[in-house]
Amino acid sequence: MQITIKPEGDIGIATITGEIDSRTAPQAQGELMPVIEKFNKIIMDMTEVTFLSSAGLRILLLIYRQATAKDGRVVLVGLSEEIKDTMTMTGFLKFFVVAESLENGLKALA
């Protein structure tokens, strides 16, 4: 799993590629949480995330809580059908703003 972070104006864009499981989750948490601290608006581009287990859900939960606590906003971009399914079944999806493309994600935060 790899994460790259770049600012776009006042928005922090985190692009995640690969698999988020119990092995990679601590690294994902370590790299994503500072983005939440630094930016109020965040896009997580997950177009290239091929696997997300409950360890990944836990990170989404932490990010959501952190963002909510500081009146921030998080948009998830490019979720696969499988990941959407996991998030729907666990009641996670409805709490996130979801966009199909990075362009639409940026619009959602404009």
Next chain:
Amino acid sequence: MEPMTFPASLDSLSPLRKYVGDAAEGTGLSKEATYKLQLIVDEIATNIISYGYGDSGLSGDIIIAGEVLDNKLRITLEDTGREFDLSKKELPSEDDLEKPLEEREIGGLGIFLTMRDVDNFNYKRIGDRNYNIFEMYIKEHDVPSNK
């Protein structure tokens, strides 16, 4: 498929998922069902590694086997960790899953996803060994109507 043995370490999760993908290949199991089976094996293997072995101070292996039986793919995980029947674990309720994320407890979601997605689950303890057996039906119309 020939069974494979992996050390009970989180580094084994990705190879375990790959084994499931390889076992599903050519069987006709749908892409969605294959992903679900990979998620199930990941969640339960994580449980075995973290609690069955880790918390108990034990170390050991996980043996994975895949076999096609009539209209289903069966994956068996075998380990020598602490006895743990996940079908007896209390799962989050519908109400829990409706709660705002601020009030959520995160535990149990992996097992919840497993129990929701698997077509058949069976657990056996024989001697010092745990057997977690998961089956997915290969054709949609073969799934029993109560699923």
